[in-house]
Structures are given as C-alpha cells and as structure tokens.
Amino acid sequence: MRPPERWPLHPAPAEAESLSSWLRRIAASYGMYSLELLEHGLGHRELPDPELDLDPPTHLLEELARRSGLDQSRVGAMTMTGWVPWLFDSLVPAPGAYETYVHQFSVLLPPKRRKIYAPRKWLPWLPGTGVRRGCPECLESSPAVLLFWQLPVMASCPVHGRRLETYEGHPADYILLTTPTHDQRVLPEPLSLMDRRTWQAITTGSVDLPRHPVHAGIWFRLLRTLLDELTTAQGGYGRQLDDVRRVWEHCGHPFRAGLYTWQPFETLGWTAQQQLLEAAAVAMELIEAGSLTALGTSAHLLLPEPASNVGDGTRPAAPTATAGDQKEPTLDELWDRVVAAFDAAVEAAREDPETAKKLYDFALYGLGNRRSGNGIREAFTELNIPLDFLSHTDNGDPFA
Numbered sequence: 015m016r017p018p019e020r021w022p023l024h025p026a027p028a029e030a031e032s033l034s035s036w037l038r039r040i041a042a043s044y045g046m047y048s049l050e051l052l053e054h055g056l057g058h059r060e061l062p063d064p065e066l067d068l069d070p071p072t073h074l075l076e077e078l079a080r081r082s083g084l085d086q087s088r089v090g091a092m093t094m095t096g097w098v099p100w101l102f103d104s105l106v107p108a109p110g111a112y113e114t115y116v117h118q119f120s121v122l123l124p125p126k127r128r129k130i131y132a133p134r135k136w137l138p139w140l141p142g143t144g145v146r147r148g149c150p151e152c153l154e155s156s157p158a159v160l161l162f163w164q165l166p167v168m169a170s171c172p173v174h175g176r177r178l179e180t181y182e183g184h185p186a187d188y189i190l191l192t193t194p195t196h197d198q199r200v201l202p203e204p205l206s207l208m209d210r211r212t213w214q215a216i217t218t219g220s221v222d223l224p225r226h227p228v229h230a231g232i233w234f235r236l237l238r239t240l241l242d243e244l245t246t247a248q249g250g251y252g253r254q255l256d257d258v259r260r261v262w263e264h265c266g267h268p269f270r271a272g273l274y275t276w277q278p279f280e281t282l283g284w285t286a287q288q289q290l291l292e293a294a295a296v297a298m299e300l301i302e303a304g305s306l307t308a309l310g311t312s313a314h315l316l317l318p319e320p321a322s323n324v325g326d327g328t329r330p331a332a333p334t335a336t337a338g339d340q341k342e343p344t345l346d347e348l349w350d351r352v353v354a355a356f357d358a359a360v361e362a363a364r365e366d367p368e369t370a371k372k373l374y375d376f377a378l379y380g381l382g383n384r385r386s387g388n389g390i391r392e393a394f395t396e397l398n399i400p401l402d403f404l405s406h407t408d409n410g411d412p413f414a
C-alpha cells in the first residue's frame with residue numbers, strides 16, 4: 015500500500031528550527047524515532063543529525079515539503095544549505111574562501127592591515143563537531159532545537175535574554191545543563207544587543223543598524239570580519255593597540271581571548287568563542303558611541319546618522335574638489351574618484367535592490383548587449399550583491 019501523500023500529523027516547525035529537530039518532533043507524534051520515519055515514512059536511509067542539518071539530499075527536502083505541505087524553501091531553511099548565500103558563500107570549501115568572506119569588509123582596522131590567512135577546508139561559522147547548545151527556557155517550553163544554536167554566531171537567546179547553555183541528553187526526554195562554571199556569567203547588554211541584531215538577520219533578512227538597515231548577508235560578514243580583527247596579533251594593531259586593549263579590559267577577558275597563535279574562530283572552543291563574541295559586541299557598542307576609533311571602510315555602518323546628510327544619507331560621498339580648489343584633477347585623482355564611486359555603488363547595491371538594479375542596467379548598457387547579463391550576474395555574485403535584488407530584471411529568475 016502506498017503511504018499517504020500528506021502526513022496527517024506534522025507539527026509546524028518553530029522559527030529557525032533545525033531539520034533534525036523538526037523530523038524528530040514529527041516522528042514523535044507517530045510514536046516513532048526519526049530514523050524510523052525516514053525509513054518507513056520516506057523510504058530513505060538513516061541520516062545522522064549533522065548530515066540532515068547540513069546539506070541533505072534535495073529529493074528528501076522535496077519529499078518533506080510534499081508530505082508536510084510546506085514550501086520547499088521553508089524546509090530548506092532548516093538546513094545550512096538553505097542559508098547559502100546569506101550566511102555562507104558556499105558549503106564547498108574553496109581556496110581563497112576565507113579572504114573572500116572575511117576580508118571583503120573592514121571595521122576596526124584599515125583594509126589590508128590584517129594578515130590574510132588561508133585555513134584549509136574552511137567554512138564560516140561551522141564548528142568541527144556536533145554541538146548541543148540551547149536556551150534552557152526555550153527548551154523547557156518546547157523540545158524544538160534551533161539551527162543557529164549549533165553555530166557560534168550568537169551566544170544568547172533574544173527572546174529570554176539569557177545565555178545559551180551546553181547540555182547533554184535529548185530535549186524531548188530530559189536535558190542536563192553542562193555549562194562550566196567559568197562560562198556562567200551574566201549576559202552583558204552589548205552582547206544581548208548584538209545577538210538581537212543577529213536574530214533579526216535570521217528571522218527578517220535584514221538588521222536595523224543605527225544609520226540604515228543592512229542585508230543579513232552583510233551583517234554576518236561584518237560580524238565575522240570584526241571577530242577576525244579581534245584575533246589579529248598585537249603587532250597588527252599599530253596605534254590602535256590601546257583601543258583594542260580597552261575593548262578586552264571592558265569585557266574582563268584576556269587579550270585576543272588568550273590566543274597565543276592565530277587559528278580560525280570556528281575551530282576555537284566555545285569559551286574562547288564566547289569571549290570573542292563579547293569583545294565584538296563591546297567593540298560595536300564603543301564604535302557606535304564614538305569612543306573607539308574604527309578605521310575600517312565599513313565602520314560607518316555602525317555609526318549614528320550624521321546631523322547633516324550627504325547625498326542620500328546612506329554613505330559618505332566620493333571625494334570631490336572643494337569650491338576653493340580650482341586645480342584640474344590629475345588622471346590619478348580622477349581614477350581614485352572612479353574607484354571610490356564604484357566601491358560606493360557596489361556597497362549600496364549589496365543592501366538596496368533599487369541600486370542593484372541601476373548598477374545592473376548600467377553594466378548592461380556598458381556592454382551594449384543584453385545577452386551578457388549572465389556575466390554580470392556572476393560578477394554580482396562575486397561582489398556579494400544579492401541576485402534576488404534583480405528579480406524584476408530581464409530574465410526573471412534571479413538564479414538563472
């Protein structure tokens with residue numbers, strides 16, 4: 015007998031829930047384990063939780079969408095692969111991936127100040143081993159385990175305003191909190207604010223920064239950039255060393271989270287990761303308050319709106335000659351202006367669909383050939399301009 019198309023029971027996924035957690039809860043409503051549901055309900059082999067949550071086979075996602083009546087993109091969003099390209103550029107490690115993700119922006123330090131590392135097989139945010147971490151209060155009211163609890167991208171629950179805790183056991187049956195004493199600290203307000211912003215990125219796709227909202231993809235990269243800047247060796251800070259020391263003193267954690275030699279944030283233990291997240295949150299707060307010098311090209315995103323706006327008010331204008339300066343600009347100066355204007359246009363296009371479309375049309379106009387649109391789309395992907403911003407341009411499908 016063929017199993018019914020639509021499962022009669024399928025609890026709705028919680029916001030940002032992981033696929034393994036949702037399957038476990040569906041299975042539980044039939045008195046089954048999720049591996050039994052996979053095998054008997056879907057005719058699929060057993061898949062361990064990390065595989066289910068990372069990049070499960072597409073046909074499994076299609077089948078789950080069919081059985082639950084949910085949109086396939088909603089099912090996909092319960093897995094890491096559903097977060098390409100917002101959180102990840104790709105789930106396939108590639109040479110230069112670190113530089114692309116972490117050096118595209120700069121916040122604290124001027125561009126090119128940081129050493130560019132190239133860790134092997136690196137992917138942003140993904141920890142090497144299975145992580146069991148969650149908000150005890152969320153888990154008390156529901157056994158739903160959130161996808162983002164597995165990632166060191168946030169350290170607290172924005173709903174309950176408390177730190178995530180490591181645990182053993184299974185949320186549906188019992189859990190034993192295992193957070194060591196040295197990680198049981200009060201949640202500082204800057205970290206709580208940073209996590210609320212991350213949560214806004216996850217749940218709405220953008221973050222309200224003081225100056226203007228930014229796309230979630232920009233927020234995740236800004237945050238990862240700041241974490242990289244805070245793991246820079248002392249010698250890399252130059253005159254900013256005292257400022258950075260102040261950030262660590264403010265948090266009460268050892269400089270550089272006690273790192274003696276550099277290693278990517280993702281491979282650190284949760285204690286050091288939390289200390290770095292706290293330092294990033296404090297750095298953001300101090301930059302926002304104007305009491306920390308930030309020389310990065312993207313630092314202005316964290317600053318409050320200036321009293322008098324320039325242009326559309328979203329970013330500084332490209333340098334122009336002043337009224338008193340009647341000298342003809344040199345070719346080098348003109349070229350610098352072109353580069354600055356292009357950088358500003360690309361940065362604006364990453365956040366604003368209208369600007370993205372204008373830039374796209376401008377590039378098409380320059381080529382004089384609409385058939386070259388795919389090349390521009392590739393360039394936009396490389397520049398991290400979301401392709402869905404082009405959904406109303408010539409060929410409709412942003413991923414065509």
Ligand SMILES: [Zn+2]
Binds near residue numbers: 150151153171
């Ligand atoms: Zn909670």
